[in-house]
Amino acid sequence: MNISSAIAKTYLFSNKKLTAVAVLGVVLGMSIYIFMNSMMVGFDRSSMASIFKSNPHIRLYKDDEVSQPLLQSKSTTPIIINPKVVPVTNTIINPNLIIETILKQKEVTVVTPQVNTNVFYNNGKSQISGLSVGIKPDEANLMYDIKSFVVEGNFDLLKSNTNGIVIGSGISEKMNLDVADNLNLTSSKGVNRTFKIVAIFKTNNSNTDKTKSYINIAAAQQLLKEGSSYITDININITDPENAEIVAQKIESVTGYNAEGWKQANETLMAANKMRKIIITFVSLTILLVAGFGIYNILNMTVSQKINDIAILKAMGFKGKDVIQIFVTQAVSIGVMGVLGGMLLATILITVLKRVYVGGDIGYFPIDYEMKKFIQGVAIGLIITFFAGYIPAKKAANVDPVEILRK
Amino acid sequence: MLQTKNIDKYFYQPTEFQVLKKISFEVKKGEFLSMIGKSGSGKSTLLYILSTMDTDYNGELWIDNQLVTGLTPNELAEVRNQKIGFVFQFHYLLPEFSCLQNVMIPALKLGKLSVAEIEERAYQKLDILGLKDQALKPASKLSGGQQQRVAIARALINDPLIIMGDEPTGNLDSKNTSIVFDIFQELTRNFGQTIIAVTHDDDFARKSDRIIEMKDGEILV
Numbered sequence: 001m002n003i004s005s006a007i008a009k010t011y012l013f014s015n016k017k018l019t020a021v022a023v024l025g026v027v028l029g030m031s032i033y034i035f036m037n038s039m040m041v042g043f044d045r046s047s048m049a050s051i052f053k054s055n056p057h058i059r060l061y062k063d064d065e066v067s068q069p070l071l072q073s074k075s076t077t078p079i080i081i082n083p084k085v086v087p088v089t090n091t092i093i094n095p096n097l098i099i100e101t102i103l104k105q106k107e108v109t110v111v112t113p114q115v116n117t118n119v120f121y122n123n124g125k126s127q128i129s130g131l132s133v134g135i136k137p138d139e140a141n142l143m144y145d146i147k148s149f150v151v152e153g154n155f156d157l158l159k160s161n162t163n164g165i166v167i168g169s170g171i172s173e174k175m176n177l178d179v180a181d182n183l184n185l186t187s188s189k190g191v192n193r194t195f196k197i198v199a200i201f202k203t204n205n206s207n208t209d210k211t212k213s214y215i216n217i218a219a220a221q222q223l224l225k226e227g228s229s230y231i232t233d234i235n236i237n238i239t240d241p242e243n244a245e246i247v248a249q250k251i252e253s254v255t256g257y258n259a260e261g262w263k264q265a266n267e268t269l270m271a272a273n274k275m276r277k278i279i280i281t282f283v284s285l286t287i288l289l290v291a292g293f294g295i296y297n298i299l300n301m302t303v304s305q306k307i308n309d310i311a312i313l314k315a316m317g318f319k320g321k322d323v324i325q326i327f328v329t330q331a332v333s334i335g336v337m338g339v340l341g342g343m344l345l346a347t348i349l350i351t352v353l354k355r356v357y358v359g360g361d362i363g364y365f366p367i368d369y370e371m372k373k374f375i376q377g378v379a380i381g382l383i384i385t386f387f388a389g390y391i392p393a394k395k396a397a398n399v400d401p402v403e404i405l406r407k
Numbered sequence: 408m409l410q411t412k413n414i415d416k417y418f419y420q421p422t423e424f425q426v427l428k429k430i431s432f433e434v435k436k437g438e439f440l441s442m443i444g445k446s447g448s449g450k451s452t453l454l455y456i457l458s459t460m461d462t463d464y465n466g467e468l469w470i471d472n473q474l475v476t477g478l479t480p481n482e483l484a485e486v487r488n489q490k491i492g493f494v495f496q497f498h499y500l501l502p503e504f505s506c507l508q509n510v511m512i513p514a515l516k517l518g519k520l521s522v523a524e525i526e527e528r529a530y531q532k533l534d535i536l537g538l539k540d541q542a543l544k545p546a547s548k549l550s551g552g553q554q555q556r557v558a559i560a561r562a563l564i565n566d567p568l569i570i571m572g573d574e575p576t577g578n579l580d581s582k583n584t585s586i587v588f589d590i591f592q593e594l595t596r597n598f599g600q601t602i603i604a605v606t607h608d609d610d611f612a613r614k615s616d617r618i619i620e621m622k623d624g625e626i627l628v
Contacts, residue, residue, distance in 0.1 A: 007512075010503045314484070316516065317487040318516060319485075402455050405460075405499070
């Protein structure tokens, strides 16, 4: 071992209490950093999962058209000066061709058309208003993983039964309906039709459970008195939801229709996420920084205590960088011990919290061992401890031995 | 061996003041030289310039036929490590280390020998100073005279060209002073060691080979 490291080690162990306090500071800072950031990743993941239960990554739709001022030439007064929404239908023209076009994009994984219709669920005299979503069962299941929240019945039966319907558990409770019962739907266009319940789903989002149902797309088109080419929305899933905005732009330019990424569609939620991210990052970094101050303080004290040692070492031929090495080695040793302890403590905290049931939409506490956050925490922790050691070390290196030894 | 040419030094605090005026002298190998003079005569200041630790002066300093004036701090550190051993009024041993380790530190820094060889040499040096049996004790557990002898052993470990002492006996009683003096004398006579020591002790100075007396920044004799 190098003599500077040997001196560093001796200093470190000759004052075990101080060293332990500094290490403990890093352990706490480190573990809280990893823990809070893992929690944030978990929150993001669970909120994304709940979004993607009913939202696609990208939604393609035809936007309302607004009439443009009619100009005879650039200099003249416009003929129409009060632009308003033009009353045309929001159908996507030739949806099959558009679906094929979208499927050619390499990032796209699932494309499925969807027709939403507002309905009344009627059973005897009771009536509930809600939203019936016309889907292609297989594709929709790929997109939303509907089967994972079906609690009763068999979702696959929707494929074979054109009159099949999958309802939310709230509707089933309110209307005392069970699988294989019949349910009458009245659409906004006044069409009445009876469906047979093939499955019941439960998302734990009570609003969805009380209003939503899935039917075949053809049935939805019939409820709206439209033909089979009537498609209002095309839903698209892609490989990485984070890229939704970029892919959406591409699809928009290819198809000519509006494509909206999920982040745009859930802006409030994204803003909340962003806020949470800022707060957690700020707090966890501050805690880590405070641990760094602990090391800085203790090393500063050591430098003052050992100023005679530093002077004589410099007199005996230790260079500035040797002195820096002595103190930086101490800081980094404290850092490494703290980081190891911190990782251990973070693992324990996460393990405990993972088992806590919070209920509702979320279930178990959404936290997991995030390797990326562990690595990030270790890197930041070591950088902070390095600088916490480097500043006092630099001070020690600049000690003028003559001033100390001449006293 | 060691030569100075026209060394001037000024202090600027609190007012400008010339501490050393055109100091030129030469030290030969194997010489035991004492520097005496009243407080403020500049003898300590001169010693710290000779030691290469103080670089803020005009003039030239040659050690071992090498001009050391103008070298970088790192180069000077190497010069000190190899060629100069220090003994101060206070021992400046590292209290957490054993005597043996304290003696070994400059040699470990030099890194020319293996650790085993350095340890053997450290034992030899401690033996010369009659401290072999104290080698493994922590430096803080020794008496003042013993600590000063360990510091001398540490100064000797790299076989320096010159040992520089700043009041090496200043903190010792008469018995330990004579022990330290005898050690210095033995080193010059038996080992041809060059020693430059600043002292207040006239007895100590009188017994050395050569005396330089300083007054108001100039050499008198």
